[in-house]
Ligand code: ADP
């Protein structure tokens with residue numbers, strides 16, 4: 001598990017500031033959802049935690065230690081993307097193993113982790129398939145499996161369910177909540193979907209135009225939205 005802290009985090013692209021000094025603590029072991037309209041900066045913020053995007057200012061800390069100068073692989077976080085990002089020329093088993101090859105793990109340890117992740121996600125029967133032989137739901141399971149095998153301190157999800165049909169999306173929400181309970185890891189989950197945020201989060205961060213509007217539990221935000229934006233966005237009575 002891990003506590004992630006952002007301090008005065010800024011991000012500009014080509015001189016245009018899109019993240020305006022964010023202070024946020026993501027508690028150890030929480031399921032924290034970052035929610036807000038398209039373009040508000042959710043992915044950029046997540047990518048800065050992961051180390052996939054440089055900060056223009058401020059700090060990122062894990063368990064109190066600065067990590068914004070560390071490579072993504074050294075941060076103990078694993079990211080799951082909306083696009084799955086599987087390697088098309090590798091089968092599922094190879095995709096699951098790929099990120100572990102240079103971690104100096106014993107062959108037996110790698111195999112054990114792959115079997116465990118495949119068991120949790122119920123994809124044992126798919127291990128020999130290539131990504132083009134998988135459904136969207138199966139692909140997303142593999143993408144999540146690729147994060148699980150790393151045994152990260154924190155999982156970072158960027159709209160992982162938005163390419164799935166409505167029925168499967170609802171099913172996978174439940175599975176991700178179970179996964180959180182089972183793995184006891186910190187999870188940061190980005191979505192533009194209010195229902196997803198309200199049903200999955202133990203803590204919600206509402207973002208708008210690169211700033212935080214409000215942080216709280218789903219019930220707190222629904223019952224006591226701080227402003228009209230939060231109330232409207234979450235569909236609560238204003
Ligand atoms: P969200 O994930 O909430 O939809 P993003 O984090 O993708 O939002 O984008 C936030 C803002 O930053 C948007 O205005 C977007 O156009 C801009 N942006 C994101 N990535 C880049 C980039 N690589 N170059 C220029 N602008 C970017």
Ligand code: MG
Pocket residue numbers: 042043044
């Ligand atoms: Mg995004």
